[in-house]
Amino acid sequence: MRKIGKREVEDMAVGAAVLASGGGGDPYIGKLMALQAIDEYGPFDMITLDELDDDAWVCGSHMLGAPTVLVEKVPNGREGVGAVDALEERFGRKFDAIMPLEAGGLNSLLPFQVAAAKGVPIVDCDGMGRAFPELQHVTWSLFDIPACPAVVCDEKGDVVTIDAVDNAWAERLARNVAITTGGSVFMADYAMTGADVKRCSIPGTSTYCEVIGRTIRECQEKNVDPVPEILEFLGAYELFRGKLDDVSRRTEGGFARGYAHFQGIDAYHGKECELRFQNEHLLCKSGDQILCSTPDLIAVLDIETALPITTEGMKYGARGVVIGIPVHKHWRSERGLKIAGPRYFGYDFDYVPVEERVKNNG
Amino acid sequence: MRKIGKREVEDMAVGAAVLASGGGGDPYIGKLMALQAIDEYGPFDMITLDELDDDAWVCGSHMLGAPTVLVEKVPNGREGVGAVDALEERFGRKFDAIMPLEAGGLNSLLPFQVAAAKGVPIVDCDGMGRAFPELQHVTWSLFDIPACPAVVCDEKGDVVTIDAVDNAWAERLARNVAITTGGSVFMADYAMTGADVKRCSIPGTSTYCEVIGRTIRECQEKNVDPVPEILEFLGAYELFRGKLDDVSRRTEGGFARGYAHFQGIDAYHGKECELRFQNEHLLCKSGDQILCSTPDLIAVLDIETALPITTEGMKYGARGVVIGIPVHKHWRSERGLKIAGPRYFGYDFDYVPVEERVKNNG
Numbered sequence: 001m002r003k004i005g006k007r008e009v010e011d012m013a014v015g016a017a018v019l020a021s022g023g024g025g026d027p028y029i030g031k032l033m034a035l036q037a038i039d040e041y042g043p044f045d046m047i048t049l050d051e052l053d054d055d056a057w058v059c060g061s062h063m064l065g066a067p068t069v070l071v072e073k074v075p076n077g078r079e080g081v082g083a084v085d086a087l088e089e090r091f092g093r094k095f096d097a098i099m100p101l102e103a104g105g106l107n108s109l110l111p112f113q114v115a116a117a118k119g120v121p122i123v124d125c126d127g128m129g130r131a132f133p134e135l136q137h138v139t140w141s142l143f144d145i146p147a148c149p150a151v152v153c154d155e156k157g158d159v160v161t162i163d164a165v166d167n168a169w170a171e172r173l174a175r176n177v178a179i180t181t182g183g184s185v186f187m188a189d190y191a192m193t194g195a196d197v198k199r200c201s202i203p204g205t206s207t208y209c210e211v212i213g214r215t216i217r218e219c220q221e222k223n224v225d226p227v228p229e230i231l232e233f234l235g236a237y238e239l240f241r242g243k244l245d246d247v248s249r250r251t252e253g254g255f256a257r258g259y260a261h262f263q264g265i266d267a268y269h270g271k272e273c274e275l276r277f278q279n280e281h282l283l284c285k286s287g288d289q290i291l292c293s294t295p296d297l298i299a300v301l302d303i304e305t306a307l308p309i310t311t312e313g314m315k316y317g318a319r320g321v322v323i324g325i326p327v328h329k330h331w332r333s334e335r336g337l338k339i340a341g342p343r344y345f346g347y348d349f350d351y352v353p354v355e356e357r358v359k360n361n362g
Numbered sequence: 363m364r365k366i367g368k369r370e371v372e373d374m375a376v377g378a379a380v381l382a383s384g385g386g387g388d389p390y391i392g393k394l395m396a397l398q399a400i401d402e403y404g405p406f407d408m409i410t411l412d413e414l415d416d417d418a419w420v421c422g423s424h425m426l427g428a429p430t431v432l433v434e435k436v437p438n439g440r441e442g443v444g445a446v447d448a449l450e451e452r453f454g455r456k457f458d459a460i461m462p463l464e465a466g467g468l469n470s471l472l473p474f475q476v477a478a479a480k481g482v483p484i485v486d487c488d489g490m491g492r493a494f495p496e497l498q499h500v501t502w503s504l505f506d507i508p509a510c511p512a513v514v515c516d517e518k519g520d521v522v523t524i525d526a527v528d529n530a531w532a533e534r535l536a537r538n539v540a541i542t543t544g545g546s547v548f549m550a551d552y553a554m555t556g557a558d559v560k561r562c563s564i565p566g567t568s569t570y571c572e573v574i575g576r577t578i579r580e581c582q583e584k585n586v587d588p589v590p591e592i593l594e595f596l597g598a599y600e601l602f603r604g605k606l607d608d609v610s611r612r613t614e615g616g617f618a619r620g621y622a623h624f625q626g627i628d629a630y631h632g633k634e635c636e637l638r639f640q641n642e643h644l645l646c647k648s649g650d651q652i653l654c655s656t657p658d659l660i661a662v663l664d665i666e667t668a669l670p671i672t673t674e675g676m677k678y679g680a681r682g683v684v685i686g687i688p689v690h691k692h693w694r695s696e697r698g699l700k701i702a703g704p705r706y707f708g709y710d711f712d713y714v715p716v717e718e719r720v721k722n723n724g
Binding site: 163 | 448523524525527531534535538539541542
């Protein structure tokens, strides 16, 4: 068990937003909520997978909806706790620990606040190792762990408990509750034993996020360009450098969908690059050439600060480095690609790992 | 307790469709489901409010969605039972009886099938005395009885349990589950004691429906025009006679919305009449003159057979008698008009009882 204070939270928020692939919620809001929770409850308790008992009872905690909505509809801080309370009541059993569903500016940190309010530790892991748009896009799905019963809470106090036939239907039903109640909701789901958490999760995600954020911060403090350091630490690839000259974003079906277009600068002068997103970036291409696709991670870092730019935060004139990060091997399996590969999201091509695309594209 | 056999079911289906004000689901489907249930379980048991114990535990059973959908997506018969099962599990208590939410071709009879499958009687009452489009439009709402916990089931086996802040939010959330899962769902809700059922319901609705249906049938058997008999029995008014020359109907937001236009015939030659509906008929007008509005009932009877024509069943060329039926006094109260009067449905005029409109319109 280690304590997570304000410095760690600030670093995690930045690192999580890098892994969030453009989604996962605004890191600024996530950070503010977590800092306020530390003021209220003291530093957070975080345990590693090794420190988690096999028979512990653990659930995921997260928001679901369009990140575009969250920027204006800031959580009141009770929704996430209400969801876990209702799930405990359903099972008639208290949870021993809470875990994040995904890496994301908000969704990495929200569970810390929920865990602190519940007086239990957070587990240093998650179900994606990145952010994905939909509820069923977790490694837990790959191991047949049900999302349900899944509890959905809104800010008014409405509670909806979903027992769906599968995790994809849980997503559809939860997404529509989000749409009905204003675009974003808070959830508790994927209740499982400590043994299942160890078997099916991506380990160490929070610490990984913290190191990414710390690396960026320390480079800034030393006035060193953080991008090369980050690329090396992540084993990632620079895909493009450009100036954002077009962004189209609509909040549709409970997601932020759209595209962003960059004109190349520096070595990329005269070239162009387009990103397609559904909350998270799913595709990066230059003309007809695909540079990177889901489930590999695509992130846009501010060219000066290396701070990640979320899909809802992209603005005309932003100068960014687009990077591609190889995804965890769980997602490169046949089943992983079936639920989160390009074809799942409606793209008519097969997945090729980013490292091969970079090599082939020369 | 009395037994409800096939003859009673056939009469009830017709009478309920008259009170359904155009909505409440196709009486043909409701009848087929009930007849099949009688083959399976034997005649239904129905008890009056007087025969219901004060400490009995009772819930409502019904479908929710657009009647237009039900015509193509016929229920498999298990959804309604699944909803009651889940609500029993939630309370940890079996229900002693089941009651309909509304009068309607399907929603009057579906609960009989559910009650038979559960081995409990149906109560001769309902929560509307007619059909209304939305879940909160029950007399139980007027007495502050919560719809929640409300269980929603679809035909695949998805179960969603709603604990909403009020009955209007329960409606919004349930409606969106219906939209998500294909346009119609089955529900169990408004769990209450026998004492509350007696205090807050419309008594004797099923028997009333049966008498309406029987009156129409017997007139047909005697080759007598049933319309005058029905008007007298219901204390209702003939508003118009015409030929349907335009109908616009769309399935939108989980409702069947639209209008129907009639050209006058017989005494109404040269006049016209328009009905506006949201599942149920809400407004009947001739030019600028309002003939009848919600919460009073508006029904269209086939001019030859006096059989009711539902909003989803209206076709070009149909010749109908439009009738207005004074609604139960519960709905004419200030609170009743607030939740089910013309202004609730977006019309910019105050409610005037149909008997006054008929008198004033001369």
